[in-house]
Amino acid sequence: xxxxxxxxxxxxxxGQGIAQVMACAGYQVQLVDSSASALxxxxxxxxxxxxKLTSKGVLDAGNDYLASIQCSTxxxxxxxxxxxxxxxxxxEKIKIAIFQELAxxxxxxxxxxxxxxxxxxxxxxxxxxxxxxxxxxxxxxxVPLMELVEIIDGLQTAVTTRDxxxxxxxxxxxxxxxxxxxxxxxLNRILLPMINEGIFVFEEGCASAEQIDQxxxxxxxxxxxxxxxxxxxxxDTCLSIMDVLHTQFGDSKYRAAPxxxxxxxxxxLGKKVGQGFYQYGN
Numbered sequence: 001x002x003x004x005x006x007x008x009x010x011x012x013x014x015g016q017g018i019a020q021v022m023a024c025a026g027y028q029v030q031l032v033d034s035s036a037s038a039l040x041x042x043x044x045x046x047x048x049x050x051x052k053l054t055s056k057g058v059l060d061a062g063n064d065y066l067a068s069i070q071c072s073t074x075x076x077x078x079x080x081x082x083x084x085x086x087x088x089x090x091x092e093k094i095k096i097a098i099f100q101e102l103a104x105x106x107x108x109x110x111x112x113x114x115x116x117x118x119x120x121x122x123x124x125x126x127x128x129x130x131x132x133x134x135x136x137x138x139x140x141x142x143v144p145l146m147e148l149v150e151i152i153d154g155l156q157t158a159v160t161t162r163d164x165x166x167x168x169x170x171x172x173x174x175x176x177x178x179x180x181x182x183x184x185x186x187l188n189r190i191l192l193p194m195i196n197e198g199i200f201v202f203e204e205g206c207a208s209a210e211q212i213d214q215x216x217x218x219x220x221x222x223x224x225x226x227x228x229x230x231x232x233x234x235x236d237t238c239l240s241i242m243d244v245l246h247t248q249f250g251d252s253k254y255r256a257a258p259x260x261x262x263x264x265x266x267x268x269l270g271k272k273v274g275q276g277f278y279q280y281g282n
Contacts, residue, residue, distance in 0.1 A: 001082065001160070002082070003082040003083050003168055004028060004082055005027070005028045005081045006022045006027045006029050006085065007029075007030045007031075007032060007078035007081035007084035007085070008030070008032065008085050009033070009075070009078075009085070009086045009087060009088055009098060010086065010087035011032075011033035011035070011041070011042035011071075012033075012038070012042075012087065012272070013141055013142070013272065014087040014139060014143060015087035015115075016031070016046050017143025018087055018139055018143055019031045019046065019069055020046045020065070020069075020144055021143055021144055021174075022085075023046075023065045023068040023069045024059060024063075024065045024144075024172075025172040026068075027068065027168075028068055028070075029068055030069075030071075030072060030078055030081060032072050032073070032074070032078060033071075033073065034073055035073070036073055039071040039073070043066070043069070043071065046066060046069065047066055050065050053144065075098075075101055075102060075105055078102065078106055079106060079107075080107075081106060081110055082109075082110060083113065083165075083168065084106060084110060084112055084113070085113045085114075086098055086112070086113065086114045086116075087115040087139075090117055090118070090119070090236075090237050090240040092120075092123065095119065096123075096127040099112055099114075099128050100127055100128060103128040103129055103130075108129075108130060111134075111135070111164060111165065112134045112135070113134075113135050113136065113137035113165060114134070114135075114137065115136075115137055115138060116136060117138060117184075117188050117241050118184045118185070118188055118244040118245065119244060121152045121153065121154035121181045122154040122155040122156070122181050124154070125154040125155075125157065131156040132156050132158035133157075133158065134154055134156075134157060134161075135151065135152065135154065135161050136150065136151065136153075136154070136181070137149060137152075137169070138150035138151075138185060139174075141232060141233060147173070147174055147175045148175055148187070149174040149176045150177060150179050150186060150187060151165060151166060151169065151177065151178045151179070152178075152180070152185055153178070153180075153181060154181055155181070162178070166178075183244050183245050183247075183248035183249060184241060184245050188245075189245065192238060192245065193245070193253065195226045195227075195238060196238070196242055196254075196256060196257050196260065198212055198225070198226030198227055199226075199227070199230065199259055199260050200257045200259075202227060202277070203257055209225075209228075209277045212226065212227055213226065227277040230260075230270060230277065231270035231276035231277055232271055234270050234271075234272055235260060235263050235264050235268065235269045235270050235276055239261060242256040263276070
């Protein structure tokens, strides 16, 4: 199928990044969030990111990419979308509610993709009519800079759906790798337990946050340490993924560090709120 109009739900870090790369790839984008202020902030962030990439010669200075992004607080604005990519809070209940509403708004031919970090695509697809049009499209943060997209088929995902999504990812300049529908997929099943162990090490007082991150950067060749990465991802998202892994696999090695849960309870969610393992300015 020909995809020209892409809806993106959620104007947070991931949603605004997805909207940006799709607009820069030549698609018409409808960015939807229930918060008008979140949309306003997203537009400012996208403009800043586009300007930065343009100054580096990555994007063409002659193109007005932002003009391809329209914003709305209503899901009904997605009625004509060919593809809708959901990038809402990492909650199965919230995502299912969104997809069920989309099923009443969009055309039967509209493809649905979830940017979930860990949830079952099969379960999300089972909540809507025509589950063969649902797929996982897991982007990495920051979306404009990270090449990888994990593509996840649900049990009933059609081959035509996967082929269309792989083409969209390619057009957006991403390397799409198909993986099985298992909790955490591949990246987060490996990455999040490492981050979680870093939190255990910090909680036990073995080293400071700065020392832990420096050791992993200098000793393991990581571009960013596990605690700084946790802040970037969002501690609430990290906790959600660990809980999914623990529930689905039933293995104690996936238990979330108590400090991680405490920090989420305290609202210390990382860079997006200015406080996590590190403090961030406005």
